[in-house]
Amino acid sequence: MEPEPSPGTTMGVEEEFLLVDPVTGRTAPAAGAVLQRAGEHRWAGTGGGFHPELPTTQVEAATGVCRTLAGLRAQLRHGRARLAGAARAEGLALLSSGTPPMDGPSPPFTPGDRFARMAAAYGTLLDGYQASGCHVHIGVPGGGDLAVAVVGHLRPWLPALLAITVNSPFARGRDTGHAAHRMLEITRFPGGGVPPWCASAADHDRRVAALVDAGVLVDATMTFWLARPSPHLPTVEVRAADAAATADEAVLQAALTRGLVRTALTSLAAGREADPADPQLCAAALWTAARHGMDGPALDPRTGRTLPAWDLFGLLLELIAPALEDTGDLTEVRDLAAAVRRAGTGADRQRRAARAGLPAAVGELARHTADGTLTGTPEKQGDDQDEWGACERVPQPDDTRTTEEP
Incomplete structure (x- = not known):
């Protein structure tokens, strides 16, 4: 029997995808048929699987428990390939985008008691809601106070994790002016955005219970916070990222997240608790990341200072x-x-x-979703080099985790 891995060693990723008509680019409510065709995940024995989401236009691929970036990439590509093939067999395409680019009717909801309770609770707030994210789980066995303390260390860095993955500029057939319109849709819900700083697991649980008692959450497993102790798994779950355009970008998000969790664990072992960054600055930093991505200013919630997004990313890499x-x-x-x-x-x-x-953008997204590989384009090279040079003085992230239902 294998020994239990140490905290911050294992990881897993849940990727949410949209199903679209390849001709019109509009989403298609065919999750049931696509999931049936996809069958069982190759790594089902370690937690991998394919799942429905609230709208029937959306499906999820979850990896099993991974310890290396290579292993994670293999599972991500497997999930994308199986779902893309199943979608093609239904005359559809699989799309990894934070929001559907094209306009279309509000999709029906997946049958089920929990989904029905969500629809009853949020009413028209769910009309057309098809936000897709990339959720990363990092193993923190035992959860409790340790997991809550880790989340405290992650809070000021959640906007930076969003900025590097922004992938939802279009919604309802138009450019929203935001790089991550998905984040605007998520933060409309109660208990969304950067989580509050919590002193302990008991403090965290009290806050969640208050939201449930107020009727704004369906149950205690359903917070909209972008980082939380997983309610089902021995992990910390981070949900800052838009659906990753490629598997490579999902690997990057997982590596950054794992690096942050491991750094937090090191700090906590040395007796350094998280500084409770101002919640208004955290919210402002998140909005700024959603607005600009990496092509504009960023706000560092720890200092309240504005700086170029790539410089803030450099500070993140230096930390981890x-x-x-x-x-x-x-x-x-x-x-x-x-x-x-x-x-x-x-x-x-x-x-x-x-x-x-x-429609051309939808076609390009579908190709990159299935291919999974990130390659540079000459159009983004040149005058970015000086700024990137500042980031190169600092390093970058790693891999390994465990998976769960969002």
Whole structure:
């Protein structure tokens, strides 16, 4: 029998995808048929699986427990390939985008008691809601006070995790002016955004219970916070990222998250508790990341200082460098971040493709979703090099986790 892994060692990722008509680009309510065709996940024995979501236009692929970036990438690509193939067999395409680019009717909800209670609780707030994210789980066995303390350390960095993955500039057939419109949709819900600072697991549970008692959450497993102790697994779950345009970008998000968790664990072991960053600054930083992604200013909630987004990302990498060196993933993470620097974020690439019309952007998204590989484009090279040079003085993230239902 294998020994239980130490905290911050294992990881897993849940990816939410949209099903679209490849001709019109509109979402299609065919989750049931696609999931039936997809069958069982190859890593079902370690937690991998394919699942429905609230709207019938959305499906999820969850990896099993992973310990290496290579293993995680293999599972991510497997999940995407199986779902993309099942979608094609139904005459559809699989799309990894934080929001559907094209306009269309509000989709029906997946049958089930919990989904029905959600629909009853939120009413028209759920009309057309099809937000898709990339959820990362990092193993923190025992949960409780330790998991809550880790989340406290993550709070000020959640906007930076969003900024590098922004991938939802379009919604209802138009450019929203935001790089991550998905975040605006999520933060409409009560208990959304950056979580509050909690002194203990008991404090966390009291806050959740108060929201449930007020009727704004269906149950205690359903907070909308972007980081939380998982209610089902021995993990910390981070849900800041838009649906990753490619599997490589999902790997990068998982590596950054694991690096942050391992860094938090090191700090806590040394007796350094998280500084309770101002909640208004955290909310402002999140909005700024959703608005600009990596192509504008960023707000550091720890200091209240505005700086270029890539400079803030450099500070993040500098912070987690020892954790990444410890796991041997620094070079790969640096390469992945540099590829985003060259190619642009998912939002950048959607907007470039949309110059030929939104259907072209949908087609490009579908190709990258199935392919899973991030490659640079000449259009993003050149005058970015000086800013990226500042980021290169610091390092980059690593890998390994455990999976759960959102």
